[in-house]
Amino acid sequence: MWLVVVILFTAVIIWYEAPALLKHGQFRELAFFGILMLIAFALTAAQSLKVKMSNPLDAIVALYSPLSRIISAFTGS
């Protein structure tokens, strides 16, 4: 059900934004709008279908874990 809402919402946004960009001949902006809209649609559609996505923070936590361990050892917390 939520997938339908996502599709409708995406369609409305494209219908609202794209003609103005075309009219002003901003093709570069239109290309970026298209790519971003595609990413945004993929993400929201996956979210609406309850697809399990990985947490972007996990990568940051893993990358910074040596440094954060040094800080915790320093402060004793």
Next chain:
Amino acid sequence: MQMEKGKISLYQFKVLVVLFSLGSSILIVPSALASVSRQDGWISSLFGVACGLLLVWLYASLAQRFPDKTLIEFSILILGKGLGHVVAFLYFSFFLLIASLVLCTIGDFISSMTLPETPIEAIHIVFMLIIVMGIKLGLEVVGRASEIFIPWVLVMLGFMLVAVLPLIDMSRTAPFLENSIRQIAGGSITILGIPYLELVIFLMILPAVSNRSKATKGFLNAALFSGLILTAITLLCILVLGHDFTARHSFPSYTLAKQIHIGDFFQRVEIVMAVIWFVTIFFKLMISFYAAILGFGQLFRLKSHRSLVTPFAMIVFVISLLVFPNVIYFKDFSAHTWPPFASTFGLLLPVLLAVVAAIRKL
């Protein structure tokens, strides 16, 4: 190529700095401070504010070198095309991540404190809708809106600070300076991470300030003012709730507002206080989201960024639902990972930019 033509006044800039520094930190910081340096948390806070002012001075002096360029533009200028674009893209991701984390914080707060039956997605969508409206109207409108809201925030904060005064128990700060200097310095890392290292975001806003000559002083004043408010709130949390209770709560300043009882008729005012958090977090989210979109536009040399607002709002909405699976993860992340992560963007890269700019005599 200047994408943003809107100008904000120095006063509006200062108001935005204050609202940004209070947003989300006013909820998180007291608990984080009390959990590391316990009853001396407020000393940690003062220490953190002092170090934070040095950071603000660093940002302001960087901005002074390039008065009409944003952080994204001058990092490309300083580091050259290849490396500069990488750094600029990292900054863009950092701003987008802050926006997602802030949205997650407010959603978490509302769904656990005031609207427990409402799905968190609904709260995020409603919040994101006003952000999209605000960004589409431009920075000038955001600046003027901040001018309208700041008296309300300050009056309500002042009221809260006065109304909990009768509940103070001075013995709760004793034993004074029981914790080691290392613990007190370690506690200040939290307040440096949220909000001071995040203030690097204002390097995206500073070129839009009309009265640039006084901007450095205004930036420092606003950062000091909000630091003192955060210290006062932390001190009151410790004095009224005790350091152990403050550390255990996710949102101790909200619990503090719950304690307000004047006579038998003036109670349950905490939701009025929650309005302060809504307003401050709204502006924090607005500024970080605006900085991300403006940065993206400048990075890819786009003529307008209005069309990018809605797709990015959808992306931020999904990221905000993914980032914090539970409260433990959130507490652990903001206490241990966020300070070193934010100092990469708030300390390491600005220092690098300043040094390279000085060497290349830009």
